[in-house]
Amino acid sequence: MRAGRLDLSRIIDYALRPDVATTKRLGWVLEESGVPASRLGALAKLPIVGYRNLDPSGPRGGPYNRRWMIRVNLPGRAGP
Numbered sequence: 001m002r003a004g005r006l007d008l009s010r011i012i013d014y015a016l017r018p019d020v021a022t023t024k025r026l027g028w029v030l031e032e033s034g035v036p037a038s039r040l041g042a043l044a045k046l047p048i049v050g051y052r053n054l055d056p057s058g059p060r061g062g063p064y065n066r067r068w069m070i071r072v073n074l075p076g077r078a079g080p
Contacts, residue, residue, distance in 0.1 A: 002010055006030075006035070008030075008039055009033065009050075011030070012025070012039075012040070012042055012043060013078050015027070016042065016043070016046070017024060020047070020048045021048065021052040021070075023043055023046055023070055024043070024046070024048060024052060024068045024070055025052070025054055025068075025070060026043065027040050027067040027068050028042035028054060028065060028070055028072070030043075031068075037067075044067060044068070048069045050069070051069050051070060051071050052069065052070050052071070053066055053070065053071050053073045054070045054071060054072050054073055054074060055073050055074060059073050059075075060071040060073065060075060061073060062074065
């Protein structure tokens with residue numbers, strides 16, 4: 001991914017439109033791709049109740065990410 005060439009304003013505006021779980025997943029992906037947390041504040045502030053799996057069709061286990069309220073249930077991402 002080329003984080004430096006992304007139109008973050010447009011991506012964040014688009015992300016605020018669907019359900020909040022999708023928005024939180026996008027925030028996690030952008031942050032993992034090197035986008036500064038300071039640019040993702042609007043996504044992080046959206047309220048959500050309970051954790052959602054990063055990969056809805058993935059395994060049940062994985063570490064929890066409190067900032068994004070997601071469970072990082074990806075292979076190779078073992079929890080503590």
